[in-house]
Amino acid sequence: MHRSKMLIDGKLVNSVAGKVATIYNPATKEPVAEVSVGVRIDAQLALDAARIAFPKWSETHSQQRGDILHEAARLVRQRVEEIATLLTCEQGKPLKDSRREVLSSADVLDYYAEEGKRNFGQWVPAASQGSRSLVVKQPIGVAAIITPWNLPVDLMAWKVGPALAAGCTVVAKPPSLAPLAATAFIRAVNDAGVPPGVVNVVHGSGSVVGAELVENPVSRKIAFTGETATGRWIMEKAARHIKRVSLELGGQSPFIVCSDASVDKAVSACVQRAFSNMGQICISVNRIYVAEEVAEEFTSKLVDRTMKLKVGNGLEPGIDLGPMFSEPMRQKTEEHIADAVQKGARVLCGGHKPEGEEYENGFFFLPTVLENVDHSMRVMREETFGPVAPIMHFEDLDEVISLANGTEYGLAAYIFTNDLTTAIKAAERLEAGGVGINVNNVAEIQAPFGGWKQSGLGRELGHYGLDEYLEVKHIRFGL
Ligand code: NAD
Numbered sequence: 001m002h003r004s005k006m007l008i009d010g011k012l013v014n015s016v017a018g019k020v021a022t023i024y025n026p027a028t029k030e031p032v033a034e035v036s037v038g039v040r041i042d043a044q045l046a047l048d049a050a051r052i053a054f055p056k057w058s059e060t061h062s063q064q065r066g067d068i069l070h071e072a073a074r075l076v077r078q079r080v081e082e083i084a085t086l087l088t089c090e091q092g093k094p095l096k097d098s099r100r101e102v103l104s105s106a107d108v109l110d111y112y113a114e115e116g117k118r119n120f121g122q123w124v125p126a127a128s129q130g131s132r133s134l135v136v137k138q139p140i141g142v143a144a145i146i147t148p149w150n151l152p153v154d155l156m157a158w159k160v161g162p163a164l165a166a167g168c169t170v171v172a173k174p175p176s177l178a179p180l181a182a183t184a185f186i187r188a189v190n191d192a193g194v195p196p197g198v199v200n201v202v203h204g205s206g207s208v209v210g211a212e213l214v215e216n217p218v219s220r221k222i223a224f225t226g227e228t229a230t231g232r233w234i235m236e237k238a239a240r241h242i243k244r245v246s247l248e249l250g251g252q253s254p255f256i257v258c259s260d261a262s263v264d265k266a267v268s269a270c271v272q273r274a275f276s277n278m279g280q281i282c283i284s285v286n287r288i289y290v291a292e293e294v295a296e297e298f299t300s301k302l303v304d305r306t307m308k309l310k311v312g313n314g315l316e317p318g319i320d321l322g323p324m325f326s327e328p329m330r331q332k333t334e335e336h337i338a339d340a341v342q343k344g345a346r347v348l349c350g351g352h353k354p355e356g357e358e359y360e361n362g363f364f365f366l367p368t369v370l371e372n373v374d375h376s377m378r379v380m381r382e383e384t385f386g387p388v389a390p391i392m393h394f395e396d397l398d399e400v401i402s403l404a405n406g407t408e409y410g411l412a413a414y415i416f417t418n419d420l421t422t423a424i425k426a427a428e429r430l431e432a433g434g435v436g437i438n439v440n441n442v443a444e445i446q447a448p449f450g451g452w453k454q455s456g457l458g459r460e461l462g463h464y465g466l467d468e469y470l471e472v473k474h475i476r477f478g479l
Pocket of ligand 1 (some may be wrong): 146147148149150151155173174175176204205206207209210211214225226227228230231233234247248249250251281282383385411451455456
């Protein structure tokens with residue numbers, strides 16, 4: 001069985017307390033690996049290693065840091081099969097999706113290898129003749145990185161790449177129930193020639209290891225992706241030391257289809273974004289608003305495409321959707337569907353576990369389309385984080401935009417229209433960190449990604465992502 005140790009100060013180590021945990025495959029409930037599980041002292045050792053490594057790493061030339069990040073990207077690509085297989089076995093997603101995630105994480109490392117070299121300063125006009133002002137950006141210090149299980153490799157790369165490029169050192173805590181692929185990714189980064197202590201990994205629960213990383217004064221920056229409730233807790237704790245935080249939190253993304261949209265294009269985009277990774281993506285389509293004129297055509301085509309999706313063990317070829325990550329995730333999905341049905345929704349397809357021997361052990365669920373929904377239902381307001389696509393009809397675009405904005409979340413919003421004016425007005429009025437017009441993804445490596453309202457704080461990707469790991473300094477010269 002695969003064994004995964006922690007990485008502290010350049011060495012693969014077991015937990016000081018000797019704790020281990022078994023990681024199970026959500027498709028079969030079979031054990032796939034044993035991992036060392038840290039406690040507070042392991043997190044403290046890792047933070048110390050990162051603190052000691054920081055001065056030298058922060059002064060390393062950005063060209064040299066870039067070379068190491070390019071080499072890390074090369075190693076990740078070389079190890080794609082190993083890392084992707086671990087990812088499918090621990091998380092459930094189909095192998096082709098795991099490969100895509102791992103390759104995309106290598107692209108992020110390559111991007112920040114170059115972006116780190118563009119950490120420009122400014123020569124600022126001074127108010128008096130006798131002085132000059134220079135503004136520079138310098139690395140914050142030790143960054144604690146805490147990530148979730150739904151995209152464990154990609155979301156680790158979104159943080160480790162800019163942190164290292166900026167000159168920060170890192171202690172990463174991957175998700176406790178799916179730490180294998182993220183740890184393998186970080187080992188590749190370490191093997192690329194990063195000095196000991198610059199990048200560390202500690203496994204363990206959020207309430208123990210995660211809490212230590214947040215509360216310990218050694219970490220100067222917390223980069224977190226996960227639930228809004230956890231983000232709120234982290235922000236409160238970080239306030240004690242006025243730490244810098246970036247929080248990528250939950251979402252409840254609307255998908256609007258206007259009467260002039262290309263229906264086939266909208267259906268393809270919707271089916272992919274509502275169900276891939278079993279809807280367990282922060283920018284998944286959570287609510288669909290379709291103009292009355294095209295609602296029937298859109299709904300029947302969406303149901304047709306949904307019913308063709310092949311659910312199964314992600315290691316098998318030809319699978320579109322794997323199992324859900326865990327029983328609590330499946331239960332939450334069932335509860336949201338039951339709540340909607342009880343309030344009048346109709347299930348057009350799915351709505352239950354698939355039948356058959358191959359599905360008996362895993363956390364499988366059929367992708368589900370609901371109609372006749374309204375905003376009294378939990379699926380329209382809360383984050384289901386499951387494969388559910390509820391469809392509501394609309395007549396008036398202004399009304400639908402207020403409905404789209406009517407949740408506490410503001411991560412992504414999508415609109416399908418062929419009218420430029422509608423697209424521009426909607427894009428301006430939708431309260432979200434990312435708006436997709438005729439596309440179903442708002443993550444773009446060179447552009448900022450993040451949430452408005454309770455979907456988060458700060459931005460990842462692009463130059464914005466690098467800035468999250470930099471402090472601004474004004475240097476004033478008297479002449
Ligand atoms: P989670 O908040 O339960 O856990 C995320 C990470 O935080 C894990 O590593 C966990 O161990 C750790 N953690 C938990 N409690 C902690 C604490 N008290 N202190 C420090 N760390 C703690 O989230 P999850 O269930 O793993 O992930 C799903 C959530 O992530 C969804 O809400 C989803 O929308 C969100 N998400 C957001 C984005 C985004 O970019 N906005 C991307 C992916 C996922």
